[in-house]
Amino acid sequence: xxxxxxxxxGNCEPDPVTGATTYPIYQSASFExxxxxxxxxxFFGRKxxxxxxxxxxxxxxxxxxxxxxxxxxxxxICTASGMxxxxxxxxxxxxxxxxxxxxxxxxxxxxxxxRHVFENFGVEFSIVNSTDVSAYEAAIKPNTKAIFLxxxxxxxxDVPNISAISKVAKAHNIPIVVDATTVTPYLLDAKDHGITLxxxxxxxxxxxxxxxxxxxxxxLGNYDWxxxxxxxxxxxxxxxxxxxxxxRARRQIQSNTGSIMAPMxxxxxxxxxxxxxxxxxxHCQNALELAQFFQxxxxxxxxxxxxxxxxxxxxxxKSQFGNRxxxxxxxxxxxxxxxxHVIDHTKLARTLVNIGDTKTLVAHPQSTIYRDFSIExxxxxxxxxxxxxxxxxxxxxxxxxxxxxxxxxxxxx
Amino acid sequence: MQLSINGEKKIIDQDQLTVTQLLAIQxxxxxxxxxxxxxxxxxxxxxxxxxxxxxxxxxxxxxxMGGGSRHEI
Numbered sequence: 001x002x003x004x005x006x007x008x009x010g011n012c013e014p015d016p017v018t019g020a021t022t023y024p025i026y027q028s029a030s031f032e033x034x035x036x037x038x039x040x041x042x043f044f045g046r047k048x049x050x051x052x053x054x055x056x057x058x059x060x061x062x063x064x065x066x067x068x069x070x071x072x073x074x075x076x077i078c079t080a081s082g083m084x085x086x087x088x089x090x091x092x093x094x095x096x097x098x099x100x101x102x103x104x105x106x107x108x109x110x111x112x113x114x115r116h117v118f119e120n121f122g123v124e125f126s127i128v129n130s131t132d133v134s135a136y137e138a139a140i141k142p143n144t145k146a147i148f149l150x151x152x153x154x155x156x157x158d159v160p161n162i163s164a165i166s167k168v169a170k171a172h173n174i175p176i177v178v179d180a181t182t183v184t185p186y187l188l189d190a191k192d193h194g195i196t197l198x199x200x201x202x203x204x205x206x207x208x209x210x211x212x213x214x215x216x217x218x219x220l221g222n223y224d225w226x227x228x229x230x231x232x233x234x235x236x237x238x239x240x241x242x243x244x245x246x247x248r249a250r251r252q253i254q255s256n257t258g259s260i261m262a263p264m265x266x267x268x269x270x271x272x273x274x275x276x277x278x279x280x281x282x283h284c285q286n287a288l289e290l291a292q293f294f295q296x297x298x299x300x301x302x303x304x305x306x307x308x309x310x311x312x313x314x315x316x317x318k319s320q321f322g323n324r325x326x327x328x329x330x331x332x333x334x335x336x337x338x339x340x341h342v343i344d345h346t347k348l349a350r351t352l353v354n355i356g357d358t359k360t361l362v363a364h365p366q367s368t369i370y371r372d373f374s375i376e377x378x379x380x381x382x383x384x385x386x387x388x389x390x391x392x393x394x395x396x397x398x399x400x401x402x403x404x405x406x407x408x409x410x411x412x413x
Numbered sequence: 414m415q416l417s418i419n420g421e422k423k424i425i426d427q428d429q430l431t432v433t434q435l436l437a438i439q440x441x442x443x444x445x446x447x448x449x450x451x452x453x454x455x456x457x458x459x460x461x462x463x464x465x466x467x468x469x470x471x472x473x474x475x476x477x478m479g480g481g482s483r484h485e486i
Contacts, residue, residue: 048442048446050478055478240455250477
């Protein structure tokens with residue numbers, strides 16, 4: 001069955017008790033059992049059941065099952081946010097004295113997680129050029145426990161060759177963790193590209209309405225945890241087999257750090273799956289047309305969008321994402337003052353740091369998300385002083401062009 | 414045949430039985446989330462359909478509790 005149909009019908013049968021066609025919100029902290037023995041069996045994992053919503057919750061499990069189906073995963077865990085997905089996955093894979101290789105062009109929050117949290121716990125990092133496959137291999141050390149990258153580096157909008165990097169990871173038995181927030185499973189068949197763990201911020205395109213923070217981790221079943229580099233997961237695999245990563249992430253990390261998704265958030269985000277394919281098509285279509293408009297605009301000095309033939313990673317993106325290129329564009333307009341002017345004078349585009357909303361959004365990454373980076377560091381990830389990141393929404397393209405054109409007319413290069 | 418399921422002796426009224434069939438007979442909820450230990454060894458879910466049980470076998474079920482593919486559509 002095709003993606004669109006699975007996203008609507010897959011794993012979302014009517015509620016068996018009431019017949020409700022949308023899975024209900026089970027807003028309960030705990031779940032009661034008839035006997036102490038049954039309660040204990042659920043705690044030991046010998047019997048299926050929910051015990052406490054800091055561990056699992058029926059509404060969240062229902063959303064997890066739907067994500068898992070559209071990603072062809074082995075199992076999925078939803079989290080409080082996209083950052084909780086990244087931190088939970090990497091906490092499950094690493095410990096003090098371990099090493100992670102990361103792509104340079106990452107979401108700012110992920111950079112800060114590495115710098116301010118993981119380094120503090122004795123996990124070291126090597127940052128490599130995102131699109132240089134050989135750089136990942138050159139950075140591998142005996143204690144490397146994970147490779148981390150994003151499908152489209154944000155805001156530079158470079159596109160790593162995921163299959164090629166996955167092959168490097170596989171050759172060295174290293175799990176590869178990929179943040180696919182910007183493309184979603186609709187544009188990327190993650191399992192086919194050899195990814196070990198797919199992480200996403202469900203806040204963005206999956207939810208789609210800009211209402212609800214959340215995240216997900218999917219084990220795609222591409223990695224043999226019985227030979228894992230992580231001693232803890234290897235040990236768990238003796239009891240949990242191929243589910244060892246999911247067991248560690250769920251039972252040892254998430255339930256003890258409390259980074260859970262709320263049932264209300266799972267319910268709202270799951271509504272977005274029904275229209276994900278339609279929205280992604282329109283985001284991609286609008287973004288391509290708007291990027292072409294900027295390319296020919298006299299007040300725009302540079303446009304980054306993987307859908308433009310001039311983009312250095314165009315061919316990789318074309319093949320990797322099925323000739324669709326996502327909804328993000330970064331433009332440069334000559335100076336920080338110009339960037340601020342354009343942001344302040346768009347009327348439809350909202351000034352905020354989110355992506356994947358139905359509305360078009362603009363932000364100045366250098367002075368917001370990358371505020372703690374040096375000018376040089378910010379430039380390396382595409383957050384130049386004169387750069388504006390645009391998350392292209394679902395408005396009519398003519399209105400978007402007119403909105404940006406009016407704002408651009410007020411600047412002088 | 415007699416099986417030990419999660420440490421409890423149970424008589425199953427079948428001469429031939431795979432792990433998949435046992436999961437159905439026992440009405441194991443969310444079987445796609447369960448890990449199965451067969452006579453002390455964890456077996457891959459890809460072998461659930463072909464692993465035949467015999468009298469005296471010991472089976473343990475263990476859940477990780479996360480969303481799996483409930484069924485292929």
